[in-house]
Each structure stands twice: as C-alpha cells, then as structure tokens.
Amino acid sequence: MAEHLQLRWEPHHDGLSRRDRAGGFYDAYLPDPLAGWDLTIPADVAADIADAEAAVRALNQRGTTHVSLEGLARFLLRAESVGSSRIEGLAAASGRLARAETALALGGDPRDRVAVEILGNIDAMDSAITLASEAPSFGLEEQLEVHRVLMERSPTPELGGQVRAVQNWIGGSSYNPCSAAFVPPPPERLAPLLDDLFAYVDGDDHSPLVQAAIAHAQFETLHPFADGNGRAGRALIHVVLRRRGLAPGFVPPISLVLATWPDDYVAGLSAFRHVGPRGGPGRSAGAVDWLRTFATATRRACTDAERYGDQLTELTARWRETLGRVRANSATDRLLRVLPGVPILTVESASRLVGRTRPRTAEAINRLVDAGILEQRNIGRERYRVFEAREILELFTGLERALASPVGDTRLEPPNRPVPRRPR
C-alpha cells in the first residue's frame, strides 16, 4: 500500500534561521512497487497514447529526413544533459557547438571552453543512452553505470553511480525536509523499489510509451541519487523507447516539452503518487492523469520535429531550384543530401561523406558557396577552413525555440526557459 511515512527530522546543520535550525516532522512518500499492477486506462487516454506512439513511429520511418533528424538531434540532448540551472549551457546556439565539435574532430583547440564542456555533457548523455539501450538486460547495475557516465563531467563526479544513503527532498528549505514540496522514500527503503523499477524497465508489461512514462515517474518518485536524478530520469525515457524498438533512430524531445510545461509536469508526477491500496482505483486514476500529460507532450514533440523535417525538405528543394541542373549522384547531389545532418564540413570530411575525390568535392563545395548555400569560416585556434550551411543551423535554433514555447510558436508565446537567441 502506497503511503506517507511520518518521520522526525533531527537537525544536523547550523541553518541561518531558527526555523531552518529546528527539527520537526515530515512525510516521506513510499510508493507501491510496479510489479503486478493491473493498470486500467480509459479509452480516450488509450487513444491519445496510441496516437502518440504512431507519431513517434512515423517520425522514425520518415525516409529522407530521417538521417538529418538523427544528426542534429544530438544537439537537442544538450538541454537533457545539462542541469537546468546551467543557463549558459542551455542558451549556447547549435552553430557554436557544431563549430567546436568540428575543431575538436580536426584535432584542434576550439577556444570555446563552454562549448567543449557542453559537448562533454552531450557525449555523456549519448553514451549513457547507447550503453543502456544496447545492454542485453537492464538492471540496477546498468542504471548505476548510466548515472556514473552522466555525472563524470559534473561538479560532483563522486556522486555518480551511488545510490543515496541519506534522505533527500524537493523544494522548501535546504536544511530540512519539513517544508519540502515532496520527500522521496527514506534511503533504507530504496533497494527493493529500485529492483522492482528496473525489472519493469526490462520487461514489456505495458506499451512502450506507457512504460517510458511510468518508469520516468517512478524514477523521479524514488529520486535514488544525491544529484542528477533529472538527467538520469530523462535518459530513462530514451532508453525505454529505444529498447522497446518504438524509436530506434530518433527519440522525440519529450522531456524538453515537459520542461516547457513545468506546472503540468509536476502536477502529473504528483497525481502519479497515489496514496491507498495497491490495486485500488485511485492508483490507476492518478497514473492516467500523468499518462495524458506524457502522451500530449510526446505528440507535441513529434509535431515540432515533423515541422522541422518539413522545413528541411523545403529548404533543400529551394537550394536545388537555385542551383539549376544537378546531375543525379554527382558530388553536388550527394552533398545536398548530407548537409541537413552535417551542416558544417571541411573539404576532407565532405569528401569522405559523399565518397568523391577531394578535387571533385571541392568543386561541389565551391558551387554551393557561389550559390550562397554554404559560407566559408575559419574556426578554432588553428583557423581551420570550414563550410557552413547557416540556414540549417538557423532552422535548428528555430526548433529549439519552438520547443521552449508553451504553445510551440515563439511569436505567440516566448520561450519560458533559456534557449539560443533567434538568428539575425
């Protein structure tokens, strides 16, 4: 039975105010395990979930722009891998990251410390997700490894891969949980609940989107780490959708939309935390509120990603019109195909990507520069010569900004969290 445990807080800290120094009572939440839950989902919400799953599937099957979505979606992981308090990291434009990444790939010094640090976080998220998605089975050990990788580049790497041994809480005073918005289970109650959660993640009791939503909510409810629960919980959504095969190539940015609707997000998590008997109707009713929010966020993430895919298609069609005749399978033709996924190139990297000699590739690049499609830049301390498709980077910034607008359009409602500035 899910319940609140009333516990006494013995003060440890010399807090600033009398209230912070004081001890007192608090309610820690103890959820039910997930195993054997007979979750009842009403028809309208089941239909919402089916629609959202179909949208994710369609996005993953989207022929030509599929590779492009995958290519740039890596940068979307920035907001999932950088703590939400890191404003500078969240507001760094994708062009800046792509340039730093290119300089690093060339063995140089990008001279942009912030971008290098963000890239490190993205890599950590990327490898944590890959590791967990490809592991033959998923259990606590895999989750600890994911957390270790995620925390490696954080200010507190020593917290990585360790289940907390102390009580934590969300909101209220920093000194005691007595005024907290939510208090997760006490540390000594975590072990069986974590085993239960990862058995659920490894199974297929529910459809993939339901599983991702419930795994995320139960994970945030347990808050098993001293830090990095947000990052690990966001990674878990990707892991479930990949492991279940719903999103083999591209996971839509669901948690970015949830971050844009913080009130709905927290209300959904709170509704999920029912109090009462394990099989009672209150449990399913609370979970259904959360599932509705999660399905809506998924559909919105897919719509925004679809729109971005359409804009890419329109842009490349416009480029072809500007260029006039482009011979099929020529270096130019192939370059136009790879650019949406890799908008910053050198002659060498482009030559590898299009499978043509360097002189042929250089000719094609020059043609695109003459047409205003590519711009030459010098990057990094070494001043490497690169070619950049500015319009693609701008579209991507537009996608990031739209995702941060509660209504999906920054002209109607501005972004409500830090995002890159609109390109000038």
Ligand SMILES: Nc1ncnc2c1ncn2[C@@H]1O[C@H](COP(=O)(O)OP(=O)(O)OP(=O)(O)O)[C@@H](O)[C@H]1O
């Ligand atoms: N009321 C709540 N109940 C349960 N979980 C919550 C609640 N409010 C926020 N959360 C979750 O807690 C996370 C923050 O936990 P924590 O500070 O450990 O994570 P983080 O990865 O360090 O930070 P961030 O999410 O800001 O990157 C949020 O991202 C959110 O997923």
